Amino acid sequence: xxxxxxxxxxxxxxxxxxxxxxxxxxxxxxxxxxxxxxxxxxxxxxxxxxxxxxxxxxxxxxxxxxxxxxxxxxxxxxxxxxxxxxxxxxxxxxxxxxxxxxxxxxxxxxxxxxxxxxxxxxxxxxxxxxxxxxxxxxxxxxxxxxxxxxxxxxxxxxxxxxxxxxxxxxxxxxxxxxxxxxxxxxxxxxxxxxxxxxxxxxxxxxxxxxxxxxxxxxxxxxxxxxxxxxxxxxxxxxxxxxxxxxxxxxxxxxxxxxx
Amino acid sequence: xxxxxxxxxxxxxxxxxxxxxxxxxxxxxxxxxxxxxxxxxxxxxxxxxxxxxxxxxxxxxxxxxxxxxxxxxxxxxxxxxxxxxxxxxxxxxxxxxxxxxxxxxxxxxxxxxxxxxxxxxxxxxxxxxxxxxxxxxxxxxxxxxxxxxxxxxxxxxxxxxxxxxxxxxxxxxxxxxxxxxxxxxxxxxxxxx
Numbered sequence: 228x229x230x231x232x233x234x235x236x237x238x239x240x241x242x243x244x245x246x247x248x249x250x251x252x253x254x255x256x257x258x259x260x261x262x263x264x265x266x267x268x269x270x271x272x273x274x275x276x277x278x279x280x281x282x283x284x285x286x287x288x289x290x291x292x293x294x295x296x297x298x299x300x301x302x303x304x305x306x307x308x309x310x311x312x313x314x315x316x317x318x319x320x321x322x323x324x325x326x327x328x329x330x331x332x333x334x335x336x337x338x339x340x341x342x343x344x345x346x347x348x349x350x351x352x353x354x355x356x357x358x359x360x361x362x363x364x365x366x367x368x369x370x371x372x373x374x375x376x377x378x379x380x381x382x383x384x385x386x387x388x389x390x391x392x393x394x395x396x397x398x399x400x401x402x403x404x405x406x407x408x409x410x411x412x413x414x415x416x417x418x419x420x421x422x423x424x425x426x427x428x429x430x431x432x433x434x435x436x437x438x439x440x441x442x443x444x445x446x447x448x449x450x451x452x453x454x455x456x457x458x459x460x461x462x463x464x465x466x467x468x469x470x471x472x473x474x475x476x477x478x479x480x481x482x483x484x485x486x
Numbered sequence: 487x488x489x490x491x492x493x494x495x496x497x498x499x500x501x502x503x504x505x506x507x508x509x510x511x512x513x514x515x516x517x518x519x520x521x522x523x524x525x526x527x528x529x530x531x532x533x534x535x536x537x538x539x540x541x542x543x544x545x546x547x548x549x550x551x552x553x554x555x556x557x558x559x560x561x562x563x564x565x566x567x568x569x570x571x572x573x574x575x576x577x578x579x580x581x582x583x584x585x586x587x588x589x590x591x592x593x594x595x596x597x598x599x600x601x602x603x604x605x606x607x608x609x610x611x612x613x614x615x616x617x618x619x620x621x622x623x624x625x626x627x628x629x630x631x632x633x634x635x636x637x638x639x640x641x642x643x644x645x646x647x648x649x650x651x652x653x654x655x656x657x658x659x660x661x662x663x664x665x666x667x668x669x670x671x672x673x674x675x676x677x678x679x
Contacts, residue, residue: 239572242571242572242573243572243573243576246620250619250620253622286514286517289517289521290517293520293521293525293527294524294621296524297524297525297526297626298625298626301524301626301627301630326625329622330621330622330625333621333622334621337570337571337573337620338570338571340571340573341570341571341572341574342571343571344571344572345564345567345571350564350565353565354561354565364487366487366490366492366495367487367554367558370492370495370496370498370499370558371499371502371558371561373496373500374496374500374502374503374558374562375503375562375565377503378503378507381504381507411653411656414653415653415656415657415660417504418501418504418657419660419662421500421501421503421504422497422500422501422662422663423662424500425493425496425497425499426496426497426665429491429492429493429495429496429497430493432496433492437492439487439492439495
C-alpha cells in the first residue's frame, strides 16, 4: 500500500512533472518503457485489479489508436520518402510511422500516469492536502468539498424534475429542436436548485463559525515525510533512466515540432 | 479571495460541480467524433469545456471568477474519475486563464455578449497552445492545424460565449441570482422598464 499512502499533493506534483518531462521528449522508446513501468507499479505494487484497470484504460487506448491513424494519414511530407514500412497492406514512410507511434504512446503514458493517481488516491484527502501543503485557501477548499457533496443530491434532483415534467404532460423530445428545448428545461431548474442549495450551505457554514481564515486547525492532518520524497525521486529517476536509454539507442529527439 | 463572499465561493463551486459533470459527459461524445474524424473531432464541441468560466464570470463579476471556476470544474472532473488525472487541473487552469485575460482586459467591468464571446475564444487560444504541446499537434500538416484552430475558436465563441450567456440570463429570470451581480443588474433593468 506504499503508493496509496504517499502524500496526495506530492503524488500529484510528481505526476504533473512527469507529464511535462514526457511532453518534452519525442520518441517511441521512452513512453513505451514508462507505460510498462507504470503498469507494473499500478497492478503489481498498488494491487489494482487488472480487469478494473482495463475498463478505465480502454477508451484511451482507442483514442491513441485514432491518433496513430490520423498521424499516419495526415502527416507532413517526410524527409526520406524512399524509406517505407508496410502496414495493413499499404506502404507508409517509416518516419511518419515513428512520429505516429511516438505521439500515441505519449497519450498512453499520460493516461497510465493519471490512472495511477486516480486509482490510489482518496480525493477528499487530496483536497485537504492541497489546503495543508499547497496553501489552497480554506474558503475555496471547503467550497469545493461542499460542491462535491452536492453531486448525489443533483442526481435526485434530476429524477424529481423529470417526474415534475411527466406530471405536467411533457412528452419525450422527437426532433432536434425539441431535444434542445428539453435540455434547457432540465438545465435551468437543475442549476437554479444548485444555486439555492449553495446559498443555504454558505449560510450554514457561516453560522457555524467558518470564517475561511487560514489560521485554523485540522482534524485530518497531512504531512510530507521521507516516503513521499522517495516516491518523487523514484518516479523521476526511472523516467530519466528511460530517457537516457532511448538516447543511447539513438531514438531520442527533443520535442521541437518541426516535422 | 478575501474580497469574495463565502456565498459566492460556494455558488461558484456548485456551478463548477454541475459543469464538471457536463464536461465529463461530453468526453465520450468527443471520443466518438474523434473515432470518425481523428483528433479534429474534438474541435466542434470544444467550446463546451469553457462554458463554466463564462457563466461564473458573467454571474459573479469578480476578478478570478473565470479562472477559478474552470479550475474547480477540472478538479471535480478529477474527483469523479477521469482518466486524464491531475494534469486535467492544469488544463483547466490554462483554459481559465484565456477567458480571464479577456475579462481582465475590460478591467472586469464589461460583460456584453461580445466580451463573453471573446472570452470563449481566449480559452480556445490558450487551450490550443497547450494541446500543441501535450498532444504534439505540430506534427500535423499546417493546413490541418489551422483548420483545427479555427473550428475551436468558433466553437469557443458560440458554445461557451453565446450559450453561456443564454443559460445565465435564463437563470437570472428565475430570480435565484438576486444577490449576485447579474441578478442585481436584472432587478435594476426591471425597475427602469
